[in-house]
Amino acid sequence: PIDPVRYLSNRSSGRMGYAIAAAAIAGGHRTTLISGPVCLPPIDGAEMRHIVTAAEMHEAVQAAIAEADALIMAAAVADFTPARPAPRKLKKERGAPVLELSPTRDILQSLVRPKKNFIVVGFAAETENLAERAKRKLSVKQCDFVVANDVSLSDTGFDRDDNIVTLYFRTGAAREMARASKADIGRRIVAEVQRIANNI
Ligand code: CTP
Numbered sequence: 001p002i003d004p005v006r007y008l009s010n011r012s013s014g015r016m017g018y019a020i021a022a023a024a025i026a027g028g029h030r031t032t033l034i035s036g037p038v039c040l041p042p043i044d045g046a047e048m049r050h051i052v053t054a055a056e057m058h059e060a061v062q063a064a065i066a067e068a069d070a071l072i073m074a075a076a077v078a079d080f081t082p083a084r085p086a087p088r089k090l091k092k093e094r095g096a097p098v099l100e101l102s103p104t105r106d107i108l109q110s111l112v113r114p115k116k117n118f119i120v121v122g123f124a125a126e127t128e129n130l131a132e133r134a135k136r137k138l139s140v141k142q143c144d145f146v147v148a149n150d151v152s153l154s155d156t157g158f159d160r161d162d163n164i165v166t167l168y169f170r171t172g173a174a175r176e177m178a179r180a181s182k183a184d185i186g187r188r189i190v191a192e193v194q195r196i197a198n199n200i
Pocket of ligand 1: 076077
């Protein structure tokens with residue numbers, strides 16, 4: 001929040017996360033979907049948790065993973081938040097406000113993982129050097145794999161039904177997927193998590 005009527009957000013629609021939750025439910029997995037403010041209907045069968053800020057998402061994720069075997073972190077979490085949200089609406093007669101932002105905590109990097117072999121999937125949205133940056137996130141955020149997409153292409157990614165992604169694995173493997181619906185990508189991600197779980 002900037003003030004009671006305005007907020008900072010980004011172009012992510014939440015569709016990828018919802019598609020993953022639907023795929024997990026279809027695969028018979030107990031699923032909690034922690035969602036920011038999006039315009040999407042709830043996923044039948046998922047335990048829905050609605051949050052607004054990055055700090056609330058952090059808390060909800062930490063609580064939910066206590067009983068989980070895997071975390072798929074598709075959320076486009078805000079990296080910066082207004083340092084001091086105004087308690088009352090900012091009025092334009094007062095002139096253009098200067099917003100001071102402070103960094104949010106990185107959820108993947110600061111989570112206390114509930115057990116050994118807990119499976120973590122991260123995402124990487126990049127406009128340049130996709131492979132290099134995705135691999136860096138894979139290692140810094142200690143993921144089993146990262147789902148990377150190039151968000152500089154105007155016809156994929158944000159607020160669309162399909163996407164082109166590459167999966168980068170901790171083992172060093174990279175798997176580029178042809179353009180696919182978010183439903184198909186969701187099923188692939190859940191299948192890869194299941195494959196890793198079967199090999200533990
Ligand atoms: N992420 C997170 N907590 C944050 C920001 C991001 O857990 N405060 C997670 C995202 O859910 C995603 C991964 O980190 O799984 C990468 O997010 P992305 O936005 O691509 O990258 P950032 O780490 O935020 O770095 P940058 O925005 O500089 O690319």
